[in-house]
Amino acid sequence: MAERIRATYWIETPYPIQVAAEVMAGEQSSGTFTRLAAETDELRLAHCARVESIVELDSTLEPSLPMRPLPASFGSKPVYRRARVELSWPIANMGPSLPNLLATVAGNLFELKEFSGLKLLDIQLTSEFAQAYRGPAFGIGGTRVLAGVNQGPLIGTIIKPSVGLSPAATAAMVKDLVAGGIDFIKDDELQANGPHNPLTARVDAVMQVINEHAERTGKKVMYAFNITDEIDEMQRHHDYVVSAGGTCVMATLNSVGLPGLAKLRQYSAVPIHGHRAGWGLYSRSPFIGFSYVAYQKLWRLAGVDHLHVNGLRNKFSEADDSVIVSAKTCQTPMFDAPHNGCTIMPVFSSAQSAEQVADTYAALGNTDLIYCCGGGIMAHPGGIQGGVSSLRQAWDATVQGIALETYAKEHPALADAIKAFRS
The missing domain is CATH 3.20.20.110 (Ribulose bisphosphate carboxylase, large subunit, C-terminal domain)
Structure with a gap:
């Protein structure tokens, strides 16, 4: 049984994969585009999503989905790297709530400018969900x-x-x-x-x-x-x-x-x-x-x-x-x-x-x-x-x-x- 909620994604990004994965984790937990005074180290430790694993896959020279224009530093021929990424969250972030779970694992991340492709592949839930929901009766x-x-x-x-x-x-x-x-x-x-x-x-x-x-x-x-x-x-x-x-x-x-x-x-x-x-x-x-x-x-x-x-x-x-x-x-x-x-x-x-x-x-x-x-x-x-x-x-x-x-x-x-x- 997973101690944290886990979600696995396929991603495509022209940014360094580690950076892109950390953006995902921050956006879907405690972070925003910049560090805030209220986002203390203690809060981050308790509530920030973690990047659990990254498996690099192939790459392409064209974005699979439309993106905003990239900064000039990316050059004229950026490479769009693909990877399988696993993130995890503490159950304390949303509790055993399916609507709020959905907002966490499949929320704003689909719109992030760092990605030219992103798909949710799997989720692993904690025992609290099994206790909170009845599942099928028949x-x-x-x-x-x-x-x-x-x-x-x-x-x-x-x-x-x-x-x-x-x-x-x-x-x-x-x-x-x-x-x-x-x-x-x-x-x-x-x-x-x-x-x-x-x-x-x-x-x-x-x-x-x-x-x-x-x-x-x-x-x-x-x-x-x-x-x-x-x-x-x-x-x-x-x-x-x-x-x-x-x-x-x-x-x-x-x-x-x-x-x-x-x-x-x-x-x-x-x-x-x-x-x-x-x-x-x-x-x-x-x-x-x-x-x-x-x-x-x-x-x-x-x-x-x-x-x-x-x-x-x-x-x-x-x-x-x-x-x-x-x-x-x-x-x-x-x-x-x-x-x-x-x-x-x-x-x-x-x-x-x-x-x-x-x-x-x-x-x-x-x-x-x-x-x-x-x-x-x-x-x-x-x-x-x-x-x-x-x-x-x-x-x-x-x-x-x-x-x-x-x-x-x-x-x-x-x-x-x-x-x-x-x-």
Whole structure:
């Protein structure tokens, strides 16, 4: 367990790396652009951030991000050096507070004139954070119990069109999905409590279908209702979902913020499905922002139970190796025993079908995930039931070590998926 909060960064700077790192440490703790009378040696010793390590990397002759003009002393061809830097802070600087932690490890430093690139790679927190925050209430095990899926992935989908459907049209789609054998359904992040499909009306319509199906079959499909809203409204939405028999709520994390998610965790009686809409703003550039390794730790500690990680060969810009690192880190404990490990269920989505199953399992090494497919289910030649069956067959084959093509010879739904989705 770290005695101090630690954060690791990738930096690029034309300044001497040690100098640039010390500027970071000063700006994010006790320092400013000049030494002040009140900044005594004793205060600095107790509260100044420390540069724990510097590992020099490569260099470039062009800045990766725009910079202010450099002083003439840098010459006409400055070198922009890159390094991996670790800083640390005493917990006394901000206390075990996620909002204030974020201001410390990811605050003004992105704007400092000394840097032509800066990215937060990882954070290590002290045991005080594990004691102050509840972490996920359900995680992997609790989600499996509520969804009735003891082994294998939860096969899921997203209600589309994203917006425009009425509550009745949403429920009609859900009726087809539950009849087709789905485990998990979620609202789109764009569908929350709009006037064309109010949350309460959607909950009434959808839960009637889900509850009736559960009474007939014994299987209660998990539906993640998007309750993203103002903090007080989210509690009312949550309570309505639970009173109707719902088993999951969804929040768009970057919209509600860490305090909003932590508040939801305080009262939530069901798993919290975390959507990372807006994540590309922090991640897409290799020269500024966050890594998912650091980002997901904040939300796990705040209390999320599921977290989106994209998917292999997805429709976005993220590379496959990044997706797998994201998924693995969600399943990696944050703290040593006896503290809560905060492990959660990664959610694979974005242009997924039976085609990515084998590679997903080979890279992740387990089935503790939600595997969400839109077109991979809806566009299957055999319809929704064929799409869901194809996914189960793909996972069954993969876990048994059987090639999809071999298994497909006796499983028509999988054979149809291979024909339909193989590029």
